[in-house]
Amino acid sequence: MWRDDVLVVAWQAVRRNGGAAGVDGETVEDIESFGVERWLGALARDLKAGTYRPRAVRQVLIPKKQRGKFRPLGIPCLRDRVAQTAAMLVLSPIFEADLQPEQYAYRPGRDANDAVRRVHRLLTTGHREVVDGDLSDYFGQIPHAELLRSIARRVSDGRLLGWVKAWLEMAVDEDDGRGGRRRTNRARRERKGTPQGAPISPLLSNIYMRRFILGWKVLGYARRFKAEIVNYADDFAVLGRAPAAEMLTAVEGLMRRLKLPMNAEKTRCCRVPEEPMTFLGYRIGRNYRPFTGAAYIGTRPSRASVQSICRRVSELTTRRDALLPPGEVVARLNRLLTGWANYFTLGQVSPAYRAVDQHAARRLRQWLCRKHKVRDGKSVRFPYERLWTEYGLKRLAARTARLPWAKA
Numbered sequence: 001m002w003r004d005d006v007l008v009v010a011w012q013a014v015r016r017n018g019g020a021a022g023v024d025g026e027t028v029e030d031i032e033s034f035g036v037e038r039w040l041g042a043l044a045r046d047l048k049a050g051t052y053r054p055r056a057v058r059q060v061l062i063p064k065k066q067r068g069k070f071r072p073l074g075i076p077c078l079r080d081r082v083a084q085t086a087a088m089l090v091l092s093p094i095f096e097a098d099l100q101p102e103q104y105a106y107r108p109g110r111d112a113n114d115a116v117r118r119v120h121r122l123l124t125t126g127h128r129e130v131v132d133g134d135l136s137d138y139f140g141q142i143p144h145a146e147l148l149r150s151i152a153r154r155v156s157d158g159r160l161l162g163w164v165k166a167w168l169e170m171a172v173d174e175d176d177g178r179g180g181r182r183r184t185n186r187a188r189r190e191r192k193g194t195p196q197g198a199p200i201s202p203l204l205s206n207i208y209m210r211r212f213i214l215g216w217k218v219l220g221y222a223r224r225f226k227a228e229i230v231n232y233a234d235d236f237a238v239l240g241r242a243p244a245a246e247m248l249t250a251v252e253g254l255m256r257r258l259k260l261p262m263n264a265e266k267t268r269c270c271r272v273p274e275e276p277m278t279f280l281g282y283r284i285g286r287n288y289r290p291f292t293g294a295a296y297i298g299t300r301p302s303r304a305s306v307q308s309i310c311r312r313v314s315e316l317t318t319r320r321d322a323l324l325p326p327g328e329v330v331a332r333l334n335r336l337l338t339g340w341a342n343y344f345t346l347g348q349v350s351p352a353y354r355a356v357d358q359h360a361a362r363r364l365r366q367w368l369c370r371k372h373k374v375r376d377g378k379s380v381r382f383p384y385e386r387l388w389t390e391y392g393l394k395r396l397a398a399r400t401a402r403l404p405w406a407k408a
Helices: 004-017 028-034 036-049 078-096 112-124 144-152 158-168 186-190 201-218 221-225 244-258 303-315 326-343 350-371 384-389 396-402
Strands: 057-063 070-075 129-134 172-175 181-184 228-232 235-240 268-271 277-279 282-288 295-301
Touching: 004 036, 004 078, 028 036, 036 078, 078 158, 078 201, 112 228, 112 235, 112 277, 112 282, 112 295, 129 244, 129 277, 144 158, 144 201, 201 221, 201 228, 201 235, 201 244, 221 244, 235 244, 235 277, 244 268, 295 350, 303 326, 303 350, 326 350, 350 384, 350 396
Parallel strands: 057 172
Antiparallel strands: 057 070, 129 235, 129 268, 172 181, 228 235, 277 282, 282 295
8 A cells, every 4th residue: 555656546546536625624736735755755654654543534415316405425634535545446456356246336347327237137138026225324334343354354454454444433523513513433433334435435335235245145035036136336226036025025134134224215116117116317117119109118317317407407507606607607507417418328318308408498598588687588589599509508419319228
């Protein structure tokens, strides 16, 4: 970890990802002013001498899709981010050999769309019984003792294991609700949870989720139910040929042994295509071909995903941004729309694209009317064609001819 080349690559990754400063207030600009080589050299000496100690993480609350709910995100100091990234560079190849093929998150050459394609493939080959699983605060519930035991099976370096334990138990600097800050340490007190936002957290979550997938196969459930798990981070689905209720009972038993509570309200059983399932933002179920009307099992962006992007478009075109130049507002919208469309590329995407295009154009037109004090808000001065050609608003429906359909 303290080798110069490893730390340089770790620093470049952290700098590229950006992010806010931690509790010490140190920024990338501060380090570059001080001298990157000197700063990395001091970190290397602390690591080598065993005097490195992680600092507290600064907690911020990120809004969830459900209105009024937030997800806590921890922001470690830059020094800790570089150290964790260096550890990840060393550990990832070791554990990549052990991770199961059913795991798709945070792995080279794999992404969420690959997981969706696998689900689609299983459904079209007869695995119609589905357990759509949901874990309650997976990252916050991973037990430390069991996780460290999984790591220690492959890593014998006591110093590195000590650092991983220290990263799991970092204190949290959070808002006290009265305009101030307070420092807590629930992770150390309860001996569970990985800090969301830390560079090493995705690897640790994959290592622990492997226990569930491996247990499913070793205990014979995969063979008994003719079922396969598809996992992406804390999302998973079990697709098999046995009744979904029986598979759910087996899943719940395994999760109890792993000390991971399931969300009973969001976990559901269904049979596709009689009922559609939702996985990683996609609705997978019965679709109809646009020209022949023939039914088939296909994918498309879920209703919740379309509603979510429309809400975010509305947030970028509010009255408080009326003083911004149109070019900046359009650039923000285009970045948002492009990112969303780059993810939702599988299956029948045209209807969703058209709905998002219409909403984005309508919101931009309303924003322009407010900015230029056009009272009627009609399309006479700002027709859609002008928004797309003159103002440069992205039109997602124009790119559907280049997009692949999900293949069985």
